[in-house]
Amino acid sequence: MRYSKLFGKTTQQAPADADSVNARLLTQGGFIQRQLAGVYNFLPLGLRVLKKIQDIIREEINAVEGQEVLMPALTQRENYDITGRSALDILFHLTGHNEAAYVLNQSHEEVVTPLVQRHTLSYRDLPVAVYQIQNKFRNEPRAKSGILRGREFNMKDLYSFHADYADLEAYYERVKAAYFKIYKRLGLGERTVIAFASGGSFSKYSHEFQTLADVGEDTLYVCESCSIGINKEIIEDQKGCPECGNEELVEKRAIEVGNIFKLGTRFTEAFGFSYTDAAGEQKPVEMGCYGIGPSRIMGTLVEVFNDEKGIIWPASVAPFKLHLLTLGMDEAVKEKAEKLYHELISEGVEVLFDDRDESAGKKLNDADLIGIPLRIVMSKRSLENGGVELKRRSEADSQIIPLSELKNHL
């Protein structure tokens, strides 16, 4: 991609309404554009990052036999009346023709349960797990912190259905393990802990995945030897670490980046979702749900990986693999850079090529702001020194390498 043609450029001026580091840097970098409080446009650069996050999640959920579907955002209110959730404050309500009552889904239990029910009659159809990556709508009393807490936000939600509770528990552990893999691949593994939170009706606890960060809205009590946290909601009931009993818990701020629940029969019973077992008997279906918000992950990454110059993306989610730029007006240099750009593209390397006739300061600062992990500068000076300058965004020093060695650094 040529930066000169990219839709969504950097801006030097921070937006007046940016209330957080992620909102400011993502907006200035040309990744997102605020529509209204808690609702954002994703520009090409931002969408590339979001898709990479989604793809990592998708791969790991596919690996635990989740099957991807796409459910509607719009649903008849009746489904929420059935489960008793239509009075939820966060639910957006709409009215259609003839006063028909609709809601925008804040979560999809009310859609997925009858959907799976329609296709699951026998024990032979169980277990089954379906998921989607789609936008959720929550009428938050106050949206805040850029894309960390939106009124419309992107979410991966997985739902599993089981013939008995033991099978649900076994699958729940598999998803838990998949989640750890996901955070590791996203570069968040080291600072993300699993936390015990209130469980709802059928299990003592649910589990949250919490990334430790000062900007976080949640207060956690962390056992540093087990990397386990306890949510503030339940600290009264839970004395000490549930794993090792350690009572020396450290208070920390964290961003909730995932949440998994054993729902039991809370929703399946409401819809009368049962199945016929091998003996011909009707049995209740046990259900679990598992969420991760890719857009919130994106915001979290910016909160955690930045410096005074801008974003420092982990390689796994960076919008491009390398940022190539020329300095100076020398025509021979420009031609050589064009040639390199075409070579890289033909080899399938994701490259952002800043081909603009801009000053060195502007181009280098833009590269720092955008935060692509690897920066390649080609200039008269670099060529005289034997090649191109290579610099990692996460490191202070650069080095000159011969063009022929560039591939070894990708």
Added chain:
RNA sequence: CGGGGUGUAGCGCAGUUGGCUAGCGCGCUUGGUUUGGGACCAAGAGGCCCCGGGUUCGAGUCCCGGCACCCCGACCA
């Protein structure tokens, strides 16, 4: 839902004891000179001053009403 605040050029803002042709910085356009950490000179373009009423010789400015948005708090299966 309480409390506070803001709507003026693409962005950030000034102008508000009523008064001239509504300004500044950045950005944008054109030409020229530049090019290793946000260059310089020159010439330009760009405004329903949130909306609707009212007062007045005269309203961005005052009054009434509305709308939108932002921040803090409460809230966040």
